[in-house]
Amino acid sequence: MAAALAIRGLRGGRIPPPPHPTGPRRGAASGALQRLGEWFYEVEVVLGWAERLRRRRLRRKNAHYSFIQSLHGHNVAAACFAMSCGGRVRFEGQQRWLCADSRGRWSPEVLQFHHVPVVAVDLSGSQLTYDGLDNFVLLTKLQHLDLSGCPHVDDWALGRLHVFGDSLQELSVARCPRVTERGLATLHQLPKLRCLDVGGLAVQSPGLLRILLEEMLPQCRVLGMEMEEGDPPEAPPELGQPPPPSVTAL
Amino acid sequence: MLRAVRGGRAVWAPRGGSGSGSGGAKLGRPLRTAAPQRSDIFRELGPRLSRLGQALRGQLPESEGAWNSLRPHQNSPPPPERADVVVVGGGVLGWSVAYWLKTLENRRHGMRVVVVERDPTYSQASTVLSVGGIRQQFSLPENIRLSLQSATFLRTINEHLWVPNEPPIDIQFQPSGYLFLASEHGAATLEAGVKVQREEGAKVALLSPSQLKAKFPWINTENVAVASYGLENEGWFDPWSLLNAFRRKAMSLGVYSCVGEVTSFVADTADNTPGMPRGVGRVKYVNVRLPDSPEQQPVSCAIVVAAAGAWTGKLLDSATAGLQGSLTLRRLPIEPRKRYVYVWHCPGGPGLETPFLIDTSGAYFRREGIAGNYLGSMSPPEGREPDVGNLEVDHDFFQEEVWPRLAHRVPAFRSLKQVKSAWAGYYDYNAFDQNGVLGPHPQLPNVFVLGGFSGHGLQQSPAAGRVAAELLLHGSCAAVDVGRLAPGRLWGSEPLLEAAIV
Numbered sequence: 001m002a003a004a005l006a007i008r009g010l011r012g013g014r015i016p017p018p019p020h021p022t023g024p025r026r027g028a029a030s031g032a033l034q035r036l037g038e039w040f041y042e043v044e045v046v047l048g049w050a051e052r053l054r055r056r057r058l059r060r061k062n063a064h065y066s067f068i069q070s071l072h073g074h075n076v077a078a079a080c081f082a083m084s085c086g087g088r089v090r091f092e093g094q095q096r097w098l099c100a101d102s103r104g105r106w107s108p109e110v111l112q113f114h115h116v117p118v119v120a121v122d123l124s125g126s127q128l129t130y131d132g133l134d135n136f137v138l139l140t141k142l143q144h145l146d147l148s149g150c151p152h153v154d155d156w157a158l159g160r161l162h163v164f165g166d167s168l169q170e171l172s173v174a175r176c177p178r179v180t181e182r183g184l185a186t187l188h189q190l191p192k193l194r195c196l197d198v199g200g201l202a203v204q205s206p207g208l209l210r211i212l213l214e215e216m217l218p219q220c221r222v223l224g225m226e227m228e229e230g231d232p233p234e235a236p237p238e239l240g241q242p243p244p245p246s247v248t249a250l
Numbered sequence: 251m252l253r254a255v256r257g258g259r260a261v262w263a264p265r266g267g268s269g270s271g272s273g274g275a276k277l278g279r280p281l282r283t284a285a286p287q288r289s290d291i292f293r294e295l296g297p298r299l300s301r302l303g304q305a306l307r308g309q310l311p312e313s314e315g316a317w318n319s320l321r322p323h324q325n326s327p328p329p330p331e332r333a334d335v336v337v338v339g340g341g342v343l344g345w346s347v348a349y350w351l352k353t354l355e356n357r358r359h360g361m362r363v364v365v366v367e368r369d370p371t372y373s374q375a376s377t378v379l380s381v382g383g384i385r386q387q388f389s390l391p392e393n394i395r396l397s398l399q400s401a402t403f404l405r406t407i408n409e410h411l412w413v414p415n416e417p418p419i420d421i422q423f424q425p426s427g428y429l430f431l432a433s434e435h436g437a438a439t440l441e442a443g444v445k446v447q448r449e450e451g452a453k454v455a456l457l458s459p460s461q462l463k464a465k466f467p468w469i470n471t472e473n474v475a476v477a478s479y480g481l482e483n484e485g486w487f488d489p490w491s492l493l494n495a496f497r498r499k500a501m502s503l504g505v506y507s508c509v510g511e512v513t514s515f516v517a518d519t520a521d522n523t524p525g526m527p528r529g530v531g532r533v534k535y536v537n538v539r540l541p542d543s544p545e546q547q548p549v550s551c552a553i554v555v556a557a558a559g560a561w562t563g564k565l566l567d568s569a570t571a572g573l574q575g576s577l578t579l580r581r582l583p584i585e586p587r588k589r590y591v592y593v594w595h596c597p598g599g600p601g602l603e604t605p606f607l608i609d610t611s612g613a614y615f616r617r618e619g620i621a622g623n624y625l626g627s628m629s630p631p632e633g634r635e636p637d638v639g640n641l642e643v644d645h646d647f648f649q650e651e652v653w654p655r656l657a658h659r660v661p662a663f664r665s666l667k668q669v670k671s672a673w674a675g676y677y678d679y680n681a682f683d684q685n686g687v688l689g690p691h692p693q694l695p696n697v698f699v700l701g702g703f704s705g706h707g708l709q710q711s712p713a714a715g716r717v718a719a720e721l722l723l724h725g726s727c728a729a730v731d732v733g734r735l736a737p738g739r740l741w742g743s744e745p746l747l748e749a750a751i752v
Contacts, residue, residue, distance in 0.1 A: 055409060155424070156423070188603035205620065215602070
């Protein structure tokens with residue numbers, strides 16, 4: 001964990017750390033289990049099993065709704081998937097958002113929107129992963145996508161959003177602990193983007209990144225990546241070389 | 251007592267007596283011409299003891315710099331006498347094969363795999379000196395499939411290579427894609443390549459010059475007929491993290507890692523084994539020379555994996571030099587070729603969206619970080635290859651060949667401020683057809699050759715390692731049919747050419 005932080009060069013503890021594979025619930029019990037795992041092979045193997053179980057559960061949550069897709073079309077399938085993740089969805093021409101109830105069941109009225117395109121999806125705080133985006137890549141008229149606070153959305157997942165290049169206008173990846181400036185660089189594939197929320201991301205030099213994002217997406221409003229109060233404009237990170245001589249005869 | 255003394259003052263001071271430690275007769279009152287010496291001794295006692303403690307701890311056998319006369323090879327143990335598979339070469343391909351062999355073996359600890367690496371600092375290894383790009387834009391379906399599977403592996407790297415109690419692995423992948431530019435001369439090849447890539451499932455877009463200019467306004471589209479842009483699973487990452495991740499996971503699965511140089515093979519040939527057909531040999535022992543010593547350790551093994559990168563050809567030549575009696579080994583055309591990489595700073599250069607751009611002339615560059623640094627180079631034209639004896643950088647090559655071409659393509663680079671640094675590395679170049687070699691050597695059936703990837707070894711290493719392990723364990727590979735990459739083609743007449751070699 002410390003090594004990953006050192007690689008990214010985080011300065012302060014402001015940003016939530018990315019979820020450690022041994023679970024985001026770092027209670028006293030799991031900390032003790034980890035320490036035991038350093039001493040006993042059996043505990044280490046059990047920790048490995050627990051991690052595999054967690055991953056299997058995550059994969060099942062992000063399954064591809066291909067059956068519903070073949071029956072009712074990709075819009076309905078995307079809506080069903082979003083609702084089963086605990087998110088909300090809005091169809092074209094509708095004012096209200098559709099979501100599952102507190103028990104996780106969604107009403108079958110969504111099936112009537114067979115040919116109506118989905119225009120807005122709200123998946124904030126859900127367990128969406130790269131594989132879960134399989135359910136959304138066929139949407140052609142998606143305008144608003146909210147992925148804030150998703151702990152498993154990373155740079156690879158952002159790289160898949162290029163399919164919404166023709167329609168996406170609002171995107172939020174705020175507070176996603178695994179998104180870095182490398183994933184944000186792929187957002188230039190969304191030229192119609194008008195509003196991008198990147199608050200609470202774990203990046204070095206947020207001020208510089210904000211300037212670069214504004215240059216990359218000139219018509220887009222970038223929210224959330226402010227330079228910290230009182231931070232002097234820092235020199236761009238050197239590559240660890242002493243000041244070299246300039247190129248001769250240039 | 252020590253803690254009190256470190257404070258600088260003795261908690262208890264003996265009453266009377268002079269400062270000198272002579273003991274002797276007690277005086278009536280202390281002679282105080284200077285500060286009492288006894289408290290000096292105590293004041294320095296604490297720091298002296300802690301320095302002594304540090305010096306002693308540094309000498310303990312477990313510490314880094316200690317030399318123990320009884321166990322001089324403690325930090326780099328010699329290889330075991332018997333092993334099942336010896337992997338020669340500890341680069342990313344070698345460790346990938348070792349990892350997959352241990353992952354795919356049927357029974358836990360069923361195989362003893364030893365990885366022998368000559369240089370633990372990796373000062374000349376192609377892996378760590380690589381620019382670290384991964385792309386699917388090849389013209390050969392095998393290459394595309396290997397790259398795609400490697401990209402999937404890298405995306406799910408924590409599922410495969412995570413070791414409990416370690417932080418999650420971060421290879422710092424930047425999914426910015428590759429952009430190949432083609433003039434009219436190469437447009438047909440590029441389009442044919444894109445067709446094959448799409449059939450294999452890679453997501454590649456073809457761009458016309460106007461679309462290119464709209465997407466990347468800093469490009470000068472003169473002489474560009476068409477461009478292909480990778481949309482997903484393409485970009486660059488940190489090779490050192492991948493190598494370390496493979497190594498750590500493989501060692502946690504029980505792979506032995508040794509420092510040494512493989513000098514020769516001891517093989518059964520027709521000379522010393524009755525019934526052996528002529529022209530074929532079977533390696534029984536691998537002689538490993540230990541570092542800084544003339545001592546050789548013979549390791550008996552069933553399979554040798556020659557994954558020595560750029561020196562695979564040299565390894566097989568020198569290792570089989572003694573067998574030339576009945577077994578004239580044909581030379582493996584895998585050799586090192588030196589390539590330079592230059593890093594420069596250009597504040598007004600292309601922005602955050604910069605892909606890995608490969609120009610019509612072969613020059614390439616990519617962004618490094620977000621601070622306006624770029625790195626790039628060009629492969630020298632045929633016939634003007636630099637000398638491979640050392641890794642010295644030729645800065646004139648940048649001035650005369652690379653910079654004019656890049657400045658023509660990206661006008662912002664004309665005001666290039668300075669070349670910050672440069673380095674050189676070796677391609678493990680397959681002089682026959684610049685494609686990977688994967689398969690058993692036709693004359694030494696238990697030597698598995700894995701190399702010659704000519705610049706795309708790192709990006710194909712996870713999948714190539716898996717294919718190699720499956721070929722060794724199961725005899726066939728279900729995922730990718732790599733029959734065409736077998737070493738037998740190297741001495742034939744039909745090179746398996748790859749169009750998109752950078």
